Amino acid sequence: MVSSLPGIVGIHHIGVSVPDLAKARAFYIGILGAIEEVAPMEWSGNPFIDKVVGLQGSAARQFFCRLGNLQIEVFEYSAPVQAPLQPGRSVNEYGYTHIALQVEDVAAVHERIVAAGLHVHTPPDLSTITIDADGQKHGYAGTYCRDFFGNVFEILEIHMSDAIRPIQTIPVQTTGDQSCA
Numbered sequence: 001m002v003s004s005l006p007g008i009v010g011i012h013h014i015g016v017s018v019p020d021l022a023k024a025r026a027f028y029i030g031i032l033g034a035i036e037e038v039a040p041m042e043w044s045g046n047p048f049i050d051k052v053v054g055l056q057g058s059a060a061r062q063f064f065c066r067l068g069n070l071q072i073e074v075f076e077y078s079a080p081v082q083a084p085l086q087p088g089r090s091v092n093e094y095g096y097t098h099i100a101l102q103v104e105d106v107a108a109v110h111e112r113i114v115a116a117g118l119h120v121h122t123p124p125d126l127s128t129i130t131i132d133a134d135g136q137k138h139g140y141a142g143t144y145c146r147d148f149f150g151n152v153f154e155i156l157e158i159h160m161s162d163a164i165r166p167i168q169t170i171p172v173q174t175t176g177d178q179s180c181a
Helices: 021-031 047-053 106-115
Strands: 012-017 041-044 059-067 070-079 100-101 129-131 137-146 154-156
Touching: 021 059, 021 070, 070 100, 106 137, 106 154
Parallel strands: 012 070, 100 154
Antiparallel strands: 041 059, 059 070, 129 137, 137 154
């Protein structure tokens, strides 16, 4: 039995820093189909935010978007100046290496990603998903991909399997305008 830490409700969001917010918006919202639920934010010269993020003189723009039950906060910092981007960073390096997105149809998502010209490490092996006599799917398939900036993400289609458990989907309640500029 797995016990949870006291007070932990779940993961609220994952933050990703990118060098081009418009291109990131095209990726998360245009290609992956995320929904932007709150207004974007920007800051500069805010001592409180500087303390929170641990940077002096920070300035950034950001947006939040939702992919199923996961929210992603995407930042483009204009200050302080960043080190050059290393888009081929290996997934075995220390630190966060990827986010995994459970999808309903891994083949369809893979096609959209390839059509957008994004790098996929290898196509998903669809032979690992089987259908029994009752029409029930079993197994899982997935692969690692990279966004426009080299950040690694995984796409997974998961059905009944002893090897991996699917996430529990929760209904997403949305209010207001669902459009993104």
